[in-house]
Amino acid sequence: MDRGAEASAPPLRGPAYPLNVVGRNSTYVAGVMPAAALLALFFVGPALWALYSSLTNLALVGIDAANPRFVGIDNYTRLLADPDFWTVIRNSVTFVVGSAVIGQFGLGLGLALLIDHAEHRRWWLGTLAYGAVLLAWVNPTLIAGFLWVAMYDFFFGSLNHVFLSSLGASPVDWLGSFPMPAVIVANIWRGTAFTMIIFLGALKTIPPDIYEAARIDGANAWRRFWDHTLPSLRPIAALALLSITMSTFGTFIVIQTLTNGGPGINTEVIALYAFHTAFKSFSIGYGSAIAVVMLALNFAFAILYLRWSRARA
């Protein structure tokens, strides 16, 4: 290469720099392209379409199906005035806090600590517990939902038919009387394995020397957990929490199978509300507006997630 020519070339600016970056990293770019194309086709495209249709009154039936009109932000102003929407948001927050934050996160951490403890002592019960929790996770979500229907059913469910009847207690209408706790418990059962695996992996990265030193210093088990285990887990804990928060926010199948959003709209979460609006009332425009709000909230979670992971990197 003529180094003199390179030295006299005008400074890089405008689009030349990014193009050069692409050129220099062409192998990587080529590697990323299939995934990027798939994302564009199955995520970006539909998301843009949802955004556009949320600005229309498109429907699947009636005159609005034949002649959809551009309605600006009407669907969004309607959404803000829709009392059901705020109930749905409240339900979603309750479900996420109960199921993801308290349930899957807390239980996942607890189980990981117990199993890790059992593994260090070579207790076979730890492996058994690990397998049992994992089994709940590998079940397809729909099957998991039906398993819990079989547990909760008023007439034939295991909870009433086996457990309460053996105690001589009256049957309880679990899904009718305690709908939100019932779906939260089912989702905790279904999803705890994910955080448990993440924490188990993280626990194995903590050098055992730290614990040895703490023991020599006379720290008890609680002190060792508080001063050493927890700080070591904090970065991964934040990522795990954000990740399960996002996935729980979009939960659909478990609730649809168990309560279909009922009774009333007591377990109607945002994903279910978007579905019911679009495919039961056939109001695609309004349903899309709900989906866009859901997308925006998830986007906010994702930004938080990325900022956190970069800050820790």
Added chain:
Amino acid sequence: MSTYSRRKFLKVAAATGLVVACAPAASPSASPSGAAPSQAKGLTGTITVSYPDELGVKPKYVDQAAQAVQTKNSGTTVKVDLQKISDDLYYPKLLLALQSGADVPDVFHFGGDSIGELADAGYIEPLDTYVNAWADWSQYPASIKQGATYKGHVWAIPYGMDTRWLYFRRDDLQKAGLAADWMPTKLADVVTAAAAVKSKEANVQPYALYAGAAASDGARDHAFVPLVWAYGGDVVTSDGKWVGNSAAIRKALTYYQTVYTQGLSPKEILTSTKPWTAMRAKLGDGSLALLFEGGWVYGGWASKDQAGTQKNVGYILHPTENGGPSFTIGGLGTCWYITAKSKNKDLAWEFIKTWNNKDTVAKINIEDPHPVARSDSADVAEFKAQQYLVDSTKSLEKAKFLPPDPNLSKITTAIQKATGRVANGDSSPDDAAKQYSADLKQAIGADKVIEQ
């Protein structure tokens, strides 16, 4: 607000990335008085007939009709697309196909209460020229022809009408201390009977009153609408305006409150997927005592245990508040439609015509019990021999009907919300009626809603 043509709208949508689901759809077909059907010419080509069926009764009749069309018209092919799913799942799937223009069948089979919303969407073909040239159309009573007519055109061909009954288990009611020939004279008698069952029989659910989104159309046709009528009100006026809040609507919602607060109806109706499946099964085996349901449901019980069903399952019309004439809610039943996008409408019509012959209409309505849409099918000996079918056909004389409103799906959602709110104790009847009115106005426009 600007108006977009559907073609332009969908082109823009496709350009933004939704490649698969948004192919442009053609505008509704020309007036039925336009091109005459080319029945004089020999029929050729291929059609696809799409229909949902879970019971397994319809396939043999569809296959027979398809075979008959192919035999009579050599060179034609009738592809049958049987979807073994419920109507609830079939309909959105069908609508997405009709909207996108991809995989649109030539003929499909769905409830007649959707005529308005399908016609306005431009999905279906008017059938006037076909029925005008069809001698058998004279066998359809004027009321049924009227039911299949929307905006002056005939859009669908029914074969089995819908009627509904208040079913009751004689054995359960007798155990609860009620008379063997129990007959409610007014609506409150139903609640009294249910309360008696609740107090005497721990293992029997007294009554099933459909409410909420999970109950689907059942919340509308099998509960809310007949209750409003029973209290002397209208759900929709003769000029097509929906009643948002009225004394009858508040009374109907108070009835819900009474039934659910007294624990007479199981709350699993509000949470189950397809709760009607469980409720029908329970009435069939005697673990449910009272249920207002479709006339066709009787067939499922009778096919399992004819003698036991005849002995234990009674069926009566819906009582009214003060002992006025009892009634039922009728419907056009499931109909055959031709899609506007069909490229072979003449062959599609040939299939519909072939299916809707006198004998097939009689036979399928014996197996899947409905009043027959054709008068001459009611004269078929096997049909006349079934007392239940004779009674069902006669019940239509007392039936009231909902109009084929193009906003019916949105209205149904508002009904589900109102009934669900009260049944679950989230709202008082008065508040739920006010919210129902607000929901209706939001969904279909304030100019289409009145308060009485």
